[in-house]
Ligand SMILES: NC(=O)N[C@@H](O)C(=O)O
């Protein structure tokens with residue numbers, strides 16, 4: 094099986110089967126504060142389940158990965174969603190998989206558009222936060238609480254993830 098995957102530009106449409114896109118591209122927005130602010134409303138479903146669950150807001154100071162990326166592991170969070178919102182307008186890599194009978198199916202790789210964030214629903218298989226080219230900070234909104242909220246899957250053979258040519 095071909096283990097080389099080239100990331101495609103992330104859009105609301107092509108990511109819809111996996112999770113939420115956090116940007117100003119949706120149509121659910123309206124003026125607040127007398128029109129001084131436009132609110133882009135309800136962009137992501139935040140989910141925090143299990144014992145003593147609560148929503149966490151954190152900052153991830155990410156270090157870039159080399160490309161092509163060797164993807165040998167994906168993970169998922171059984172008790173909650175996880176959102177990554179970049180604090181600088183640089184694209185980053187998003188890798189997600191549907192769940193199959195024997196674990197994650199073939200990965201799908203996306204290159205976000207500058208400033209775009211994503212939200213992974215509970216139990217969505219995903220690669221870890223993957224900045225590109227330089228250090229990048231991210232706001233992370235995910236679940237805290239008791240119990241193990243991390244499940245990892247190690248592929249028997251790694252995938253090789255490439256970025257699209259024309260960037
Ligand atoms: N644990 C954490 O904050 N990050 C990972 O779950 C990840 O998806 O990068």
Ligand code: NI
Nearest residue numbers: 168170175221
């Ligand atoms: Ni995660």
